[in-house]
Each structure stands twice: as C-alpha cells, then as structure tokens.
Amino acid sequence: MRISFYTVGKGHEDYVREGIEDFTARVNRYYSCTWKILPPARHTGDARxxxxxxxxxxxxxxxYLVLLDERGxxxxxxxxxxxxxxxxNDSCRHLVFLIGGAYGVDETVRARAQFTWSLSTLVFPHQLVRLILSEQVYRACTILRNEKYHHS
Known part of the structure; x- marks a missing residue:
C-alpha cells in the first residue's frame, strides 16, 4: 500500500519543513509515502x-480518500x-489523506471521500496540520509494529 498526503496551499513553510520531511521519511520505512501540494485557487471568494x-x-x-475536516x-x-x-488488509493500493484549502473543500470532494477525519475540535493552521498528520501516521505505523515510539 502507498500512502499520500495531499494538501491545497503553498509549499511547506521553513518552520515545519524539517519535521514534515523527517516524519515522512520515517513513514517510508513502513509504506511508500509522498506529498502532493496542489495550488490554491487564485481568485477571491469561494475558492472551493x-x-x-x-x-x-x-x-x-x-x-481511498480520507478527508481531514474539523467536522469529521x-x-x-x-x-x-x-x-x-x-x-x-483490504488490499488498498493507495491511501490518500487530503488537507483541503483554507476554506475547506467543495461538496464534490466531500462526496468522493470514503472517510472524514478530524484531528481535533480545535482549528489548526494548515502548515501545522501537515506536521501533525505526518507524525500521527508515523505513530500509527509504530503502534502496528509494537515499537517503542508510542507510549499509551
């Protein structure tokens, strides 16, 4: 299975880049893992x-699309x-986690998602969501292998 993180927005900001790259490399020990950064809309108003x-x-x-959304x-x-x-185990070939744009995603994207996941009831900046997402997927991988990273 491959895991991809898709996000709408600018490239990784310097203050989170190192962490994102580190956790993405760590996930790559378990699953092939990549980032795809999609450009945000150029006009003002509802960009979704x-x-x-x-x-x-x-x-x-x-x-298999997992949409990250505060209502998930x-x-x-x-x-x-x-x-x-x-x-x-279900032989999923490609698991995609999507961080939408600044105002969320269009209903067509929401309808395409098989699951909607909320990291928290708090709202985080998109850059931090990238870091949290990559760390949590790495943490999940270590849990599956019973490795010492996660302390429950």
Missing amino acids: PQEAGPILAALSPDD RTWTSEQLAGFIATRA
Missing part, C-alpha cells in the same frame, strides 16, 4: 469549486493504526 477540479484529477478511481470523526492514535491496518 475551483480547487475541486485539481483535487479530483489527482485521484485515481480506486484511491475523531480517532485515538490506536484507532488510526487500526484504520491503516484495515486498509492494508
């Missing part, structure tokens, strides 16, 4: 419909690990 096209075009029909379901780290294990 304009951003939907490139998001949907980046996905293959058999990709929350998980513990152990539940995330179980989710990843289930996808791998």
